Amino acid sequence: MDDKVRKLLERQAEWQKSRAKLSWAEKVRMVEAVRESMAALRRSWRSSVSSRPETNNLDGRPSPDGEPHAP
Amino acid sequence: MKEVAELLNAMRDAGVISAYALFGAIAQMRYTEGVVTLDTDVLVSLPSSEGLDALKPIYEFCAARGYKPEGEAIRIGAWPVQFIPVFSPLTQEALEQAEIADFDGIPFRVVRADHLAVIALSVGRAKDNARILGLLESGSVTTDQVARTAQRHGLADAWVRFEKRFLHG
Numbered sequence: 001m002d003d004k005v006r007k008l009l010e011r012q013a014e015w016q017k018s019r020a021k022l023s024w025a026e027k028v029r030m031v032e033a034v035r036e037s038m039a040a041l042r043r044s045w046r047s048s049v050s051s052r053p054e055t056n057n058l059d060g061r062p063s064p065d066g067e068p069h070a071p
Numbered sequence: 072m073k074e075v076a077e078l079l080n081a082m083r084d085a086g087v088i089s090a091y092a093l094f095g096a097i098a099q100m101r102y103t104e105g106v107v108t109l110d111t112d113v114l115v116s117l118p119s120s121e122g123l124d125a126l127k128p129i130y131e132f133c134a135a136r137g138y139k140p141e142g143e144a145i146r147i148g149a150w151p152v153q154f155i156p157v158f159s160p161l162t163q164e165a166l167e168q169a170e171i172a173d174f175d176g177i178p179f180r181v182v183r184a185d186h187l188a189v190i191a192l193s194v195g196r197a198k199d200n201a202r203i204l205g206l207l208e209s210g211s212v213t214t215d216q217v218a219r220t221a222q223r224h225g226l227a228d229a230w231v232r233f234e235k236r237f238l239h240g
Contacts, residue, residue: 016104017104019104019105020103020104020209022104022105024100024101024172024174025072025073025174025175027100027104027105028072028097028100028105028174029072030105031100031105031106031107031108032072032149034105034107035107035109035149036149038107
């Protein structure tokens, strides 16, 4: 493996480990923020697909819930 | 989550539940890095668990404070909270030996890391295996501690299989 890539992966692993050192409350707040972002993304996705005449699954069939699904 | 902690403490002080302890992903995060989860799991013991609707006093207590049911959970602030009565000697021990953590100045009872690992071992889904590995990697529990707790609760074989598959494979 290229030395640059190895060092990058080491730094990334260290950064990930450092997140475990946050306080419990901070980690929970982080997860709450991620959940809110996911919910907002989902809402915007729903509103954008509902404005289209028809949403198809990834295999081309109409999707019953308005979201594309893999076959 | 602070709202959940305050409500659970109030519920216990009012005698609606005898004891509570967080488990599942939110408890795991006390020991590991953050993991995305949709709900909060709480182990509870009830003063009287007889009858078909053992959780009714909890639902009534919450309803009186404006917290409404949402599926199998009760929505408390940002979180759907699932109340799970202790259902085995393992969960009973986990509840009794839970630690009191500090959550923004509020005491919050949380299941110990070895109990979290062994509860995960007893369930055995992919995400439970990942939970055990996360707890071990965080250093919050050792393989010896997990092995001892697993042995006490008849899960020694499951632990040996886990070790073979994920630790010595």
